Amino acid sequence: MKVCFYGNTGHFCTAFLAKDKVEDIDFTAYCPSYSGEDMGQVLLFAGQSEGEYPDGWEDHARSQGEKKSLPMKRYEDLGDMLDQEKPDILVVDNRFAERYSAEYMAAGRGIHVYADKPIAVNEEELKSLYRCVKENNVTLWAMDTVRYDPWYYTAWQLIREGKIGKVRMVNCQKSYRLGKRLDFYRERKYYGGTIPWVTIHGIDMVRMVTGKEFLSVYSQQSTAENKGYGEMEIITTSCFRMEDDILATITTDYYRPENTHSHDDDRMRVVGTEGIVEVMRRDGDHEVRLINKDHNGTIPVEQKNPPFIFEDFVNTIRGNGEELLDVKESFRNAYAAVCAQRSADENRIVRMENAKQLFD
Numbered sequence: 001m002k003v004c005f006y007g008n009t010g011h012f013c014t015a016f017l018a019k020d021k022v023e024d025i026d027f028t029a030y031c032p033s034y035s036g037e038d039m040g041q042v043l044l045f046a047g048q049s050e051g052e053y054p055d056g057w058e059d060h061a062r063s064q065g066e067k068k069s070l071p072m073k074r075y076e077d078l079g080d081m082l083d084q085e086k087p088d089i090l091v092v093d094n095r096f097a098e099r100y101s102a103e104y105m106a107a108g109r110g111i112h113v114y115a116d117k118p119i120a121v122n123e124e125e126l127k128s129l130y131r132c133v134k135e136n137n138v139t140l141w142a143m144d145t146v147r148y149d150p151w152y153y154t155a156w157q158l159i160r161e162g163k164i165g166k167v168r169m170v171n172c173q174k175s176y177r178l179g180k181r182l183d184f185y186r187e188r189k190y191y192g193g194t195i196p197w198v199t200i201h202g203i204d205m206v207r208m209v210t211g212k213e214f215l216s217v218y219s220q221q222s223t224a225e226n227k228g229y230g231e232m233e234i235i236t237t238s239c240f241r242m243e244d245d246i247l248a249t250i251t252t253d254y255y256r257p258e259n260t261h262s263h264d265d266d267r268m269r270v271v272g273t274e275g276i277v278e279v280m281r282r283d284g285d286h287e288v289r290l291i292n293k294d295h296n297g298t299i300p301v302e303q304k305n306p307p308f309i310f311e312d313f314v315n316t317i318r319g320n321g322e323e324l325l326d327v328k329e330s331f332r333n334a335y336a337a338v339c340a341q342r343s344a345d346e347n348r349i350v351r352m353e354n355a356k357q358l359f360d
Contacts, residue, residue, distance in 0.1 A: 001025045001314065004087040006078055006102050007033030007094035008041040009182060010116040011143040015091050016045040018308035025314060029085045031075040033094030033102070039074070046070040078102055082109055089114055089314070093143075095184050097192035100125040103140065107132045113140040114313055118196035119334045126338065130331055130359055141313050142330035144204040146266070148309040151279045151286035152205055153324075155268065157304060159209050163292055164272030167210050170248040172202035173267040178227060178234070178254040186230030194233040194252055195219060195344060196337040201266075202238075202250035203336045207329070209270050212243040214336050216351045219344035226254070238340045331359040 003025060005012055019025065030042045043049040047069040075081035082090070082105065090106040092099055092115035100120045103113050107129070119142045120126045133140045146152050159167060176198065184190035191197065207213070219238040226234035234255065240248040256265055261284040268279040275292030282300075291297040307315070307322055315321035332355050343350040 001088040001317075002085060003027045003089045003091060004081055004085050005030040005042055005072075005091045005093065006081075007031075007037060007092065008039055009033075009037075009095060009184075010093050011145055012042065012091050012093035012116065013045050014143060014145055014308070015114060015310045018310035018314075021308050021311040022314045027070050027072055028087065029073040029075055029081050031078050031081045033078075033098070042072070046072050048072070078105065082106060082111065087111055089317075092116065095190040096197050097121045097188070097190050100129060103129055104132050107136050107138050107140060110136050110138060112138050112317055114310060115140065115142055117142040117144060117200050117334065118192060118337055119330060121192040121196055121338065121341070123335065123338055126331060126335055127358065133327060139313070139317050140327055140330060141309075141316075141325055142334060143309065144201070144325055144330065144333055145309050146201045146205055147208050147324055148306050148312070149286070150303040150305050151288050152208075152268065153306040154288045154301060154303045155270065155277050155279050156209050158277050158288070158290060158301065159270060159272070163275060163290060164270065164277055165274030166244075167270055167272050168246060169271040170206045170209060170246070171267075171269045171271075172205055172248070172250045173265070174198050174202055174250070174252040175256045175265040176254050177256045177258055177260065177263050178229075179258065179263075181229065181232075185232045188231045191232055193341045193344075194221065194236050194254075195238065195341040196334070199236055199238055199250050199252045199340060200333055200337040202252070202268075203340070204329075204333045205268055206240065206242075206248045206250065207333065207336070209268075210242060210244075210246055210248070212246055213332065213355050214240050214242055214248075214339075214352050216241045216349055216353075217336070217340045217343050218349045219340045220347075221344040233344075236344060238343070240336075240340075328359055335359065 089112045092102045217240050221233040221236040236252045238250045270277045278289045287300040289297045312321045339350045339352045
């Protein structure tokens with residue numbers, strides 16, 4: 001399988017981190033996604049340059065052992081790259097609000113798409129892209145990476161095993177260091193919003209652990225005290241009502257201090273009729289704690305290891321993946337994020353009962 005890269009603004013590196021997990025795959029080319037884009041991060045992960053890894057990926061990248069240099073060709077135009085290379089997979093990681101056109105171009109050529117989230121920032125783009133994916137029989141996954149983290153995967157397994165009974169409520173937290181962000185974060189027309197960029201990870205986790213869809217959402221957001229980042233929302237909150245009368249909340253912020261032991265402080269608390277499961281960082285490492293009739297929550301649960309997300313993506317295309325994610329899940333997560341962002345922008349409750357009808 002041939003793989004090409006378009007842009008390097010976010011989680012493209014998850015493809016590089018899983019390269020040695022899949023056989024017969026070749027990373028052949030890359031292309032900047034906007035004028036002046038620095039493609040140094042692709043070159044870094046391809047072993048062609050030295051430098052600093054993106055904040056949050058240092059340990060992952062350095063744990064891969066000795067890097068091999070990948071002789072990837074540079075193109076200046078996406079269409080040229082697709083026509084000349086004829087890849088099986090396009091990794092789309094351009095500016096967040098501009099992904100639709102690249103995804104549509106690739107899918108229309110019968111190329112599978114592994115795209116960073118959000119895959120689209122409005123309902124019209126999502127509907128059009130979904131039709132294109134279905135008509136061309138290709139697989140498109142969003143980089144909903146957190147469901148492939150061992151701690152969240154373990155919590156999900158505990159819930160599936162009935163350890164906390166029926167899920168009734170979920171609370172998620174996404175807290176990041178702001179650090180130095182790319183300039184386009186300052187403009188909504190490129191950035192797309194903090195909810196579809198960050199909160200969507202919590203949306204993915206809530207849908208995963210409940211197995212239910214959202215019915216409505218009320219979100220709020222603020223750009224105040226955002227350290228000069230223009231239109232970027234630095235804090236958001238979203239409250240969801242779900243099927244089976246489940247309630248969920250997700251908070252997001254970029255206020256995590258720079259001197260902390262990790263880039264993120266992500267947490268999840270799932271309340272069930274017979275217990276509670278919690279995921280959070282303690283002393284730098286993520287832990288899973290279970291409280292029910294047999295466990296009092298004092299001893300961390302041993303974590304299970306899922307496949308890498310890109311590994312599962314490639315294996316799914318080949319027909320032997322675990323499919324922890326799929327096309328439908330990717331689109332329903334994006335749709336929930338679009339609705340949550342619209343709620344914050346318009347300061348009103350947004351209903352979304354039609355996710356199943358739109359993306360099934």
